[in-house]
Amino acid sequence: xxxxxxxxxxxxxxxxxxxxxxxxxxxxxxxxxxxxxxxxxxxxxxxxxxxxxxxxxxxxxxxxxxxxxxxxxxxxxxxxxxxxxxxxxxxxxxxxxxxxxxxxxxxxxxxxxx
Amino acid sequence: xxxxxxxxxxxxxxxxxxxxxxxxxxxxxxxxxxxxxxxxxxxxxxxxxxxxxxxxxxxxxxxxxxxxxxxxxxxxxxxxxxxxxxxxxxxxxxxxxxxxxxxxxxxxxxxxxxx
Numbered sequence: 001x002x003x004x005x006x007x008x009x010x011x012x013x014x015x016x017x018x019x020x021x022x023x024x025x026x027x028x029x030x031x032x033x034x035x036x037x038x039x040x041x042x043x044x045x046x047x048x049x050x051x052x053x054x055x056x057x058x059x060x061x062x063x064x065x066x067x068x069x070x071x072x073x074x075x076x077x078x079x080x081x082x083x084x085x086x087x088x089x090x091x092x093x094x095x096x097x098x099x100x101x102x103x104x105x106x107x108x109x110x111x112x113x114x
Numbered sequence: 115x116x117x118x119x120x121x122x123x124x125x126x127x128x129x130x131x132x133x134x135x136x137x138x139x140x141x142x143x144x145x146x147x148x149x150x151x152x153x154x155x156x157x158x159x160x161x162x163x164x165x166x167x168x169x170x171x172x173x174x175x176x177x178x179x180x181x182x183x184x185x186x187x188x189x190x191x192x193x194x195x196x197x198x199x200x201x202x203x204x205x206x207x208x209x210x211x212x213x214x215x216x217x218x219x220x221x222x223x224x225x226x227x228x229x
Contacts, residue, residue: 090158102163103160
């Protein structure tokens with residue numbers, strides 16, 4: 001158990017819908033990263049938040065957005081869903097801003113878009 | 115842009131065989147290097163990491179990796195694999211220092227160990 005929690009574990013929805021994925025980092029970790037794992041693209045970085053502020057964006061679609069709240073949990077919002085958004089979404093946390101530290105991964109949310 | 119290449123998509127070994135998984139990265143500056151493992155249906159777990167110092171790094175479960183700066187490589191090794199090592203292995207890098215700590219992953223290598 002990494003100490004990072006994600007809910008829900010599974011999500012099945014239809015095209016065009018909107019969903020919210022939630023991540024609670026390890027106690028004391030200020031950085032939250034979101035990654036998408038799909039069969040064709042592999043593991044890709046989406047977005048990074050540090051202490052409530054967006055710090056970096058990766059291959060994140062405009063239909064996707066995220067935020068980090070004062071209690072440091074984070075939410076990833078996916079809207080106008082398409083079949084191709086079906087993937088495993090992981091969040092990871094670490095205590096620092098930069099990469100000089102291990103990231104601890106949550107169990108992931110498996111999103112299926114029908 | 116940084117990228118990570120893992121040479122083998124799928125490796126099949128018998129128990130007790132030795133393992134070496136290749137990983138090369140492209141980035142001109144200083145990097146931190148990681149190997150993560152994903153067991154079937156589970157989340158990513160850190161096997162080992164290299165930030166600086168001795169280029170031969172030992173990790174959990176008998177795994178080790180060697181950083182060869184001149185070859186931009188960070189290959190993962192294990193002298194004798196077990197059936198329980200069946201999993202997918204990901205090499206990843208982050209830029210050393212700076213303000214961006216996101217991991218850049220390779221495509222992964224699936225390891226199947228036959229009992």
